[in-house]
Amino acid sequence: MATLKVPSSFPPAEEDSEQLRKAFAGWGTNEALIIQILAHRNAAQRKLIRETYAATYGEDLLKDLDSELSSDFQHAVLLWALDPTERDAYLANEATKRLTYSNWVIMEIACTRSSNDLFLVRKEYHARYKRSLEEDVAYHTTGDFRKLLVPLVSAFRYEGDEVNMMLAKSEAKILHEKICDEAYNHEEVIRILATRSKAQINATLNQYNNQFGNAINKDLKSDPKDDYLSLLRATIKCLTCPEKYFEKTLRLAINKLGTDELALTRVVVTQAEVNMHCIKEEYHKRNSIPLERAIARDTSGDYEKMLLALIGYEDA
């Protein structure tokens, strides 16, 4: 469930465009007005506002937002203003240019979006970057990370509910064998995680738990500092319980000495229209503090207001 709040009666895109234009006019910028409008419009409405703005003023709303705003607030508003597919293509492209930790962003997009949405991201990637997503991911990664990430971003998983229990049992056994041998990067482990449907993987991991007495992610903690192992655990989380994965990503971003604004913004912006309601509940349960309070404590100013509005905090 989404946390984004769109007013039941909202003005036509012409009026929103005009208001945004006013927010940029003269000395200083009216940030509150920008939040009031953009943080309360869904993807289709924001798209229409961008189109109307371009048609009316002959300028790109994103460029104007870029030049009027700054730092974390700017980053959050710009990401939010993008269409979800464009945004994922942009985030994935940025991730291919950075190091280690950005592998998580690529995996997150590959594993938490629907098969069709992931395909649309790949299509958008062609249009924007004149290359394929898997091409850039393969080129910019090496070793075990490449072995895992390339099939993840290339997957077009079946999404039906059908589950083959025989297969679940036999593949649970394969996973257990490879984990016992510490062959975490074994092609069979990657094949199962990268090609099976989420329903089938869920059945397999339940079998794993039943047959071997441990959740698989417990058995993947032999070396808690190993980067590949933690990416593998995160992959499994994204495939089976994305709201827990996002809760943890928020927790780590907020609890860090010096907030990790990139991660905080990414999760809030990409999930506000999708599943942020469940993520908030998970967060509260796990941290004994509501997410809005944790965010308010760690951020400030317009950036804070923007994030709070997106997670549906009334007083924002």
Next chain:
Amino acid sequence: MATLKVPSSFPPAEEDSEQLRKAFAGWGTNEALIIQILAHRNAAQRKLIRETYAATYGEDLLKDLDSELSSDFQHAVLLWALDPTERDAYLANEATKRLTYSNWVIMEIACTRSSNDLFLVRKEYHARYKRSLEEDVAYHTTGDFRKLLVPLVSAFRYEGDEVNMMLAKSEAKILHEKICDEAYNHEEVIRILATRSKAQINATLNQYNNQFGNAINKDLKSDPKDDYLSLLRATIKCLTCPEKYFEKTLRLAINKLGTDELALTRVVVTQAEVNMHCIKEEYHKRNSIPLERAIARDTSGDYEKMLLALIGYEDA
């Protein structure tokens, strides 16, 4: 260019359905009428005929064709009656169930269809088989074959003409190094062939030829009997000059002691509406005999007539 000949004025689908129904009626089947109709209708027309037939007679044209016809002719007509996307999904699925040689069919579909067509095949595969194409390919293959085929069927290649010459030079060098080391299954070789656009691969292989004095496929012949190496050469051919690949597939199918009807039918049926014109020219050039004569010498009866009609042979 296609070889399929559709008459400039063709009857409405209702009439075609009725004629086909008549061809099935009474003792014996009117095979000539079936060829006269189906082998002269394009994919959209055949689809409409199937729909009209189902609406009029409450039966599936494919099932009726299946029960009325037999052996190689039956196989050719059934494959031809399918929509190209359905047909590829079916061929790929059949290939995952068979051994070694069928790896070629999977590679052929992955490498000679457009990115978008390959994606439509993957979508159709979900619908028909309740699994993903890459899932079945990964499950039914092992070792080097899996390493190569899974990324090939999962690819969504960029299709623009842009070429990065620096990259072409550096990746030609990588390919050459790996080939010198006989590391034909190296992940870098597979990365380049499975993720780069066809235009980029072409530029890279031209660089290879320029820098190292040999076409890459010559250097991949160290062991002419190695199955993986010949699949790798075929992959390169499919990506860079599919008409040559298809010519050779036809040549081997026809010259075999006992024609390989599966391969012959597959190439004729899948290419008749696509590129059969060039394939025929290649065939004539390479074998000093027109394709229609080679086919006529090796096949007979309705099967022969069906193939000749599809390759646009007038007297068929």
